[in-house]
Amino acid sequence: MKTKVLIISYSNFASDPRVLRQLQILGADHEIMEAGRQASGQGNSFVQLKEIQAFHVEYPYFIKKGLSLFFKLYRENLLLKVFKKYEQYYWDFLRVNVKSKLVDFNPKVVIANDIDALPLAVAIKEKTGAKVILDAHEFSPLQMTNLEHWEKYISPYKYYLSEKYIPFTDYCFTVSKGIAEEYESLAGKPFSIFRNSPRFIDLEPSAVENDKIQLIHHGAAIPGRNLELMFDIIAFLDERFVLNLILIPTVPEYYSKLVERAKNSKKIVIHSPVPTEEIPMFINQFDLGIFILPPSNFNYKHALPNKFFEFIQGRLGVAIGPSVEMSPYVKQYDLGVVASDFSAESIAVLLNSLDKSQVEAFKMNAHLAAKELAIDKELAYFHKVVNEIA
Structure with missing residues (x-):
């Protein structure tokens, strides 16, 4: 019987190279559920993670749009900016609803891609006993601090999620040494490097033109x-x-x-x-x-x-x-x-x-x-980690 693995990513699986590599290395000998914006077609099942944008289908369009706008403003202006109620901000009704569907899958391992997926993964762990792997693609709290709004409001929220939820993980990866060191300093958990590299491809260098x-x-x-x-x-x-x-x-x-x-x-x-x-x-x-x-x-x-x-x-x-x-x-x-x-x-x-x-x-x-800098060895290690902690 194949081990059940849930992969969570707030992205389009089909166009996210890092998530696709997880699917490719685990798909052959694991039962994979994808939870994301759009399925890759490589998993065994899929649950869509939606944005807050619409209410009950029987409401007239203008009422749905009005309620959606009100709820969005309430979350962003009051919960996030004024009162800093980060748990309430994170756990909107869509995440609460999707959590029950993912718990029903009863995974042995949950792979959370980036900090946004981590509280959901930890909540599933609390219900099912699943192990949680965090693949922190980048250092989320400082992702767009060149933007004033992001630095003032989103960065503290991401710091909160990181400090609270990373300690509940069973294994952590990220993309580079500097980011790994920053996360380790913040959360006190070791991070392994899992680079953003393709698998080895057997090619030859093309010829260089004389004048181009x-x-x-x-x-x-x-x-x-x-x-x-x-x-x-x-x-x-x-x-x-x-x-x-x-x-x-x-x-x-x-x-x-x-x-x-x-x-x-x-x-x-x-x-x-x-x-x-x-x-x-x-x-x-x-x-x-x-x-x-x-x-x-x-x-x-x-x-x-x-x-x-x-x-x-x-x-x-x-x-x-x-x-x-x-x-x-x-x-x-x-x-x-x-x-x-x-x-x-x-x-x-x-x-x-x-x-x-x-x-x-x-x-x-x-x-x-090319062979040394390909991802093949790291993919094998990622596969080993999943199997060992399952």
Whole structure:
């Protein structure tokens, strides 16, 4: 009989690479229930986690919308901001309702993806005796502290959830060393590193053209990531360089702004989005992956994202700023260039100095490091942890 595992994530399972890896490594020998915004189709069953937005279906539309707005304002303005009633704020009627459905599944292990899922996981543990694994993707209390509203109201709430509920976990993972150390200091529980890396993909580096160096950046179009910086960089680069972009329109207005700006340059090419699992194969045609992320908040400072490791599995060289988690990998494996700061000029000077043979060497070094930097060993360890605590 297969062990029952409940995976909770307030995300779309089908487009969340980290959650998909959990499903893929556990699916063969566990009965999986997904609880999230949208199912991946890889689990055995699914429960949708909804937002508070509608009331009883028999109410007229304008009454439902009015009640929903009132309830939302009550929660956010009174419970969260004024009285700081964080438990009441968390346990809205939708979470109370979904908890009973998840308890009925009677899992042996509950995997809570990020702090938002953890109180729900702990409540299920109290009812069923299940073990709880926290996969804290990032350091939730400081996730968007570059935004004033978030820093003032959401950050204290996330600190409360972290300090109260992490002690009830049975095992904890996160994405990078700096984030692990911050959580350990906060909650007094050890955290293991489970990187945002794809599995090993058997590819060869593509050829570098004599007179072209193809840059590639892929990911969500989010204003806080300051993607305009890449447009500034390409303006400083010589005619050999082409900037290829694969952008997800996470913030549609911002995405449209970037696309419009790209139209004004002959050196920028916009590509259609690619399914997550196909990214390394698609970007293999390019030469250097570029990701310049100024450390505007704690998580950006300690970012070690999917795209960095997808560059490597795609057998690309890498161009980054002095990011504290990524730069040690680039230097250790000689994968590319690390600028001295996050300015467009600093990155451009380094890139303009490269010749074809250097780019080829970076791509070959990525090829040599691809197996070691793939997630396969960590997935096996994750699988072992689930089985041992079940």
